[in-house]
Amino acid sequence: MDEVLSFLNLKKGGIYVDLTLGAAGHSCAILDHLQGDAHLVGVDRDAGILEFAKQKLEKYGGKFTLCHGAFVDICKILEEHNIGKVDGVLMDIGVSSWQLDQGQRGFSFRKEGPLDMRMDRSQSLTAEKIVNSYPETQLADVIYRYGEEHRSRQIARAIVHYRDRKKILSTLELANLIQNTLRYRGKIHPATKTFQALRIEVNQELQQLQTTLENLPKVLKDKGRAVVISFHSLEDRIVKHAFKNKEFWNNLTKKPVIASREETRENPRSRSAKLRCAEKLSDGV
Ligand SMILES: C[S@@+](CC[C@H](N)C(=O)[O-])C[C@H]1O[C@@H](n2cnc3c(N)ncnc32)[C@H](O)[C@@H]1O
Incomplete structure (x- = not known):
């Protein structure tokens, strides 16, 4: 300060x-x-x-x-x-803790909420649209480029496989899917980088x-x-x-x-x- x-x-x-x-x-x-x-x-x-x-x-x-x-x-x-x-x-720059704390805004992988992530709620692109409609390669590119996530292809493949059966609607649904895909239990939540990438893409x-x-x-x-x-x-x-x-x-x-x-x-x-x-x-x- x-x-x-x-x-x-x-x-x-x-x-x-x-x-x-x-x-x-x-x-x-x-x-x-x-x-x-x-x-x-x-x-x-x-x-x-x-x-x-x-x-x-x-x-x-x-x-x-x-x-x-x-x-x-x-x-x-x-x-x-x-x-x-x-x-x-x-x-x-970035997201504020106030926004992360509001589960219904969909920024946090620790709080249940809709997959939204829009800072300006009047825009139409949401994280839900990206996750459920981007082709697999585009999804992998976003996760790799904006999340610097090396396992982006694996995550994108799992998302596409899942959404073929059911639309991904909530933050915890996506976070659990990533956790089950990466099977990693460290200090940092395995969905951290993917959530960052989606937020950056949603808000350009x-x-x-x-x-x-x-x-x-x-x-x-x-x-x-x-x-x-x-x-x-x-x-x-x-x-x-x-x-x-x-x-x-x-x-x-x-x-x-x-x-x-x-x-x-x-x-x-x-x-x-x-x-x-x-x-x-x-x-x-
Ligand atoms: C990290 S927080 C700022 C925290 C602030 N400095 C404080 O002391 O409380 C970032 C804020 O920037 C806003 N923000 C992010 N991107 C923006 C943009 N493109 N234009 C205007 N505000 C934006 C977010 O909505 C959020 O409230």
């Missing part, structure tokens, strides 16, 4: 955007440190979590604006709210991240900061590559910042977090 605040380099009267508002943990910390007439814009694709965050942020009165939308639409969102260029942007997460990083220079002021926290190597690779572009960025983290031992004790999720920050170079964008 301290690193996020220090990399954002909060200025008196500055405008900051939390593009992944979630349960507003980072936003609360930013709001606590805003000075003068500084303002925070919070964006999330998930209307449910946005409502949850709104209640948490009420105490900050008029110091923030909340917007429902995907971060890929950052330019449009700011324009619609008459917000010009901003001083800093934060992205803490990597494409969204890539396009958003390309658009950030358009919304940042000169010397404005972009801070991105990612949770797996696929995301971190995209961020690292984007910030290497010397046309737009002064890369402030040659190596990613990782959580301290104390932080991982307090928040186990931060164990695999990598933070990168870059400052926008002066230009005519």
Whole structure:
């Protein structure tokens, strides 16, 4: 948290955007440190979590604006709210624990629920559609590419074999099918990588991240900061590559910042977090 605040380099009267508002943990910390007439814009694709965050942020009165939308639409969102260029942007990508805890959203292989996994519930593609309709090779490719699961072909074959008899409808049905297929009982649940892959495919997460990083220079002021926290190597690779572009960025983290031992004790999720920050170079964008 301290690193996020220090990399954002909060200025008196500055405008900051939390593009992944979630349960507003980072936003609360930013709001606590805003000075003068500084303002925070919070964006999330998930209307449910946005409502949850709104209640948490009420105490900050008029110091923030909340917007429902995907971060890929950052330019449009700011324009619609008459917000010009901003001083800093934060992205803490992935799924929030709030979403994982809501069984009915279908993100967790530990909670019974429909195979949904949509962050924005108005879109039509769900995990259930993918699992029950993608051809076997396409399914294996998704699980391999986005889950980095080496046994993707075996899992895809088992899914297709199962769905020939019965549609796969629930999270636990899929999790048990994978567990029975891999016959592995370690610390990490055997369905972890497949669930990650399906979530990334449902929400087009990597494409969204890539396009958003390309658009950030358009919304940042000169010397404005972009801070991105990612949770797996696929995301971190995209961020690292984007910030290497010397046309737009002064890369402030040659190596990613990782959580301290104390932080991982307090928040186990931060164990695999990598933070990168870059400052926008002066230009005519
Ligand atoms: C890891 S959580 C953020 C947690 C937050 N930093 C906090 O302190 O509570 C990620 C959030 O980003 C949202 N999200 C993921 N992809 C998004 C996208 N493309 N556009 C907007 N929000 C997105 C998710 O709905 C989720 O609420």
